[in-house]
Amino acid sequence: MTDWPQIIATYGGIAWKTARRLLNNDTDAADCFQETFVAAFELSRTQTIQNWPGLVTRLATRRALDRLRKRKSEGLVSVGLDEATAPAGRSMPPPSVAEENELFHHLREGLAELPADQAEACCLRFLESLSYEQIAIELDVTVNHVGVLLHRAKSSLKNRLAAFAPVSDESEVNQ
Amino acid sequence: MTDFDESDFVEEALERFRERSVTEGPSEQLLSLTAERIGALSIQQSESVFHSRRNFMFRVKWFGVATVVGASILMAAAWIGRIDPSVSIAFADVQKQVQKFRSIQYKEAPVVFDAEGNPQNPRAAKAEDSSKGEKAKGTPLSRHLVMGRELERVETVDSDCQVSHIHISDFKNHKLVSLDVKAKTITITDISNNKISVGEGTFVFGKIEPASAELYKELNEIASSTTMTKLPARKIGDKQVVGFVFEKKFEQKVEQETFTETLKRIYWVDTSTKLPVRIDCSVTNNHPAAVAQKLVEWMKYDFVFDAELDPKLFSTETPEGYTVEKGGGLLLRPSAGDNGAGLSIEVK
Numbered sequence: 001m002t003d004w005p006q007i008i009a010t011y012g013g014i015a016w017k018t019a020r021r022l023l024n025n026d027t028d029a030a031d032c033f034q035e036t037f038v039a040a041f042e043l044s045r046t047q048t049i050q051n052w053p054g055l056v057t058r059l060a061t062r063r064a065l066d067r068l069r070k071r072k073s074e075g076l077v078s079v080g081l082d083e084a085t086a087p088a089g090r091s092m093p094p095p096s097v098a099e100e101n102e103l104f105h106h107l108r109e110g111l112a113e114l115p116a117d118q119a120e121a122c123c124l125r126f127l128e129s130l131s132y133e134q135i136a137i138e139l140d141v142t143v144n145h146v147g148v149l150l151h152r153a154k155s156s157l158k159n160r161l162a163a164f165a166p167v168s169d170e171s172e173v174n175q
Numbered sequence: 176m177t178d179f180d181e182s183d184f185v186e187e188a189l190e191r192f193r194e195r196s197v198t199e200g201p202s203e204q205l206l207s208l209t210a211e212r213i214g215a216l217s218i219q220q221s222e223s224v225f226h227s228r229r230n231f232m233f234r235v236k237w238f239g240v241a242t243v244v245g246a247s248i249l250m251a252a253a254w255i256g257r258i259d260p261s262v263s264i265a266f267a268d269v270q271k272q273v274q275k276f277r278s279i280q281y282k283e284a285p286v287v288f289d290a291e292g293n294p295q296n297p298r299a300a301k302a303e304d305s306s307k308g309e310k311a312k313g314t315p316l317s318r319h320l321v322m323g324r325e326l327e328r329v330e331t332v333d334s335d336c337q338v339s340h341i342h343i344s345d346f347k348n349h350k351l352v353s354l355d356v357k358a359k360t361i362t363i364t365d366i367s368n369n370k371i372s373v374g375e376g377t378f379v380f381g382k383i384e385p386a387s388a389e390l391y392k393e394l395n396e397i398a399s400s401t402t403m404t405k406l407p408a409r410k411i412g413d414k415q416v417v418g419f420v421f422e423k424k425f426e427q428k429v430e431q432e433t434f435t436e437t438l439k440r441i442y443w444v445d446t447s448t449k450l451p452v453r454i455d456c457s458v459t460n461n462h463p464a465a466v467a468q469k470l471v472e473w474m475k476y477d478f479v480f481d482a483e484l485d486p487k488l489f490s491t492e493t494p495e496g497y498t499v500e501k502g503g504g505l506l507l508r509p510s511a512g513d514n515g516a517g518l519s520i521e522v523k
Contacts, residue, residue: 012205020198037209
C-alpha cells in the first residue's frame with residue numbers, strides 16, 4: 001500500500017521546483033503539482049514504481065510543458081513576481097535582470113514550440129540534470145535517440161533565442 | 176573567426192534558467208490538498224476496480240475476501256434471526272417434509288377471502304367439534320384425519336357444531352364407508368380397478384385416482400417442474416409463513432362455448448418447519464353464471480402432524496347400532512382432471 005502523503009511530502013519539492021520554474025506562476029504551478037501526483041497515482045495502479053524521483057520529475061516536466069503549450073496557444077503571458085529578482089547568489093544590475101527575464105520568456109516560448117519529446121528531453125537534461133541514460137529510461141527511448149532529440153531541441157532553441165546570442169569579438173571589432 | 180558555439184549559448188541560457196530561484200514550495204496547504212485528492216481517487220478507484228481487466232487478480236482476491244465477509248455476515252444475521260428463511264424454501268422441500276409424517280390432522284371449511292387473502296368468515300375458525308360441548312352456531316366444516324397414506328377419516332361438522340357424517344376411506348382395501356351419525360346408517364362402497372360398486376349400480380371411471388389420502392394426492396400432483404409463484408413472507412397466527420401458489424386450468428364446453436375453470440391453491444408454509452400451516456383453495460370459472468355465483472373458496476387449516484391416532488377410527492366395519500344402507504352417501508369427488516366427464520353408470 002503506497003503511503004501517498006509521504007510520497008507527496010518527499011517528492012513534492014521536485015515537482016514544485018520543476019513546475020514553478022517552467023510556468024513562472026504559483027497558481028499554474030500548484031495545478032501542475034496536483035496533476036503530477038494524480039498522474040503518478042494512476043501509473044502506480046498499473047505498475048510498480050521503481051524510481052519515484054525520476055517519475056515525478058518526468059511527469060512534472062511533461063505537465064508543465066503541456067500547460068506552457070496551452071498557455072501559448074491561448075495567447076496568455078504569465079510573468080511571476082519572482083522573475084524580477086536576480087538568480088540565487090548572483091547580483092545583477094536592473095537592465096541585466098530585465099534582459100534575462102526577456103530571455104527566459106523566450107526560452108519558455110521556445111520550449112513550448114518544440115515537439116513534446118524534444119522539449120521533454122531538453123528539460124530533463126538541462127533543467128533537471130538527468131544523464132542521457134536516465135532520460136532514455138524515462139522517455140523509453142535509446143540513448144542515441146536522446147542525443148538526437150537534444151541536438152534538434154538545441155538547434156530549434158538557437159533560432160528562437162538568436163536575438164539573445166552573445167556578440168562575438170570579431171563582430172564587435174568589425175563594428 | 177569566432178569560437179562562439181551556438182549550442183553552448185543555448186546550454187548556457189538553459190543553465191541560467193535552471194539556476195533561477197523559484198518561490199519556495201510546495202506549501203503545506205498544497206501538500207495536504209494533493210494528498211486529499213489522491214485519497215479521494217483511491218476510494219473511487221477501489222469502487223471501480225471491478226471494471227478493470229488489468230486488475231483481474233486484485234478483483235479475484237477482493238471477491239474472495241468479500242465472499243468470506245458476506246458469508247460471515249449472513250451466518251451472523253441468520254443466527255440472530257434477521258434473515259428471512261423463506262428465501263431458501265422451495266415447494267419440493269414442503270412435499271418432502273410432509274411425506275415424513277405418518278399422520279396428519281386438519282380442518283377444512285368454506286370461507287370468503289378478502290383482497291389481502293385473509294379469510295372473512297370468522298365462524299369457520301371458531302367452529303369446533305361438538306365433543307367440546309360448544310353449541311355456538313358455526314360454519315359447517317370437516318375434520319380430516321389421515322393415517323399412513325391410505326387411510327383417511329373425514330368428519331362433517333354441521334352448523335350446530337355436531338358431527339353429522341363420517342366418511343372413512345381405506346384405499347388399500349378399495350373400501351369406502353359413509354356413516355350418517357344422526358340416522359345411524361352406513362353405506363359401504365367397494366372400489367376396485369376402474370369401477371365403483373354402489374348398491375346395484377357400478378360407476379365406471381375413465382381414470383382411477385391415485386390410491387392415497389386427498390392431501391397427499393394434491394401434494395403429489397404438483398410436479399417438481401411446476402412453476403409456482405412464491406408469495407412474500409407474512410404471519411399467520413404466531414407463525415412466519417411463505418406462500419406457494421398452484422394453479423390448474425380446465426376447459427369446459429357449454430353448448431358451443433368453451434369456458435375455463437381454474438383451480439387455485441395457496442400453500443402457506445411455516446418457514447421454520449417447512450410444513451403447511453394453511454391451504455387456501457378456490458375454484459373460479461369464467462362462465463357468466465359461475466361469476467354471478469361468486470367464487471367457491473375454502474381453506475384447510477389447523478394442521479397437526481404426527482399425532483397419535485387410534486386405528487379404530489379408520490375401521491370400515493359396521494358400528495354397533497348402525498344399519499347398512501344400499502346406495503347414497505357416497506363421498507367421492509371425481510378428479511378435477513376428469514371433471515365428471517369420464518363418469519358413467521352401468522346398471523347390472
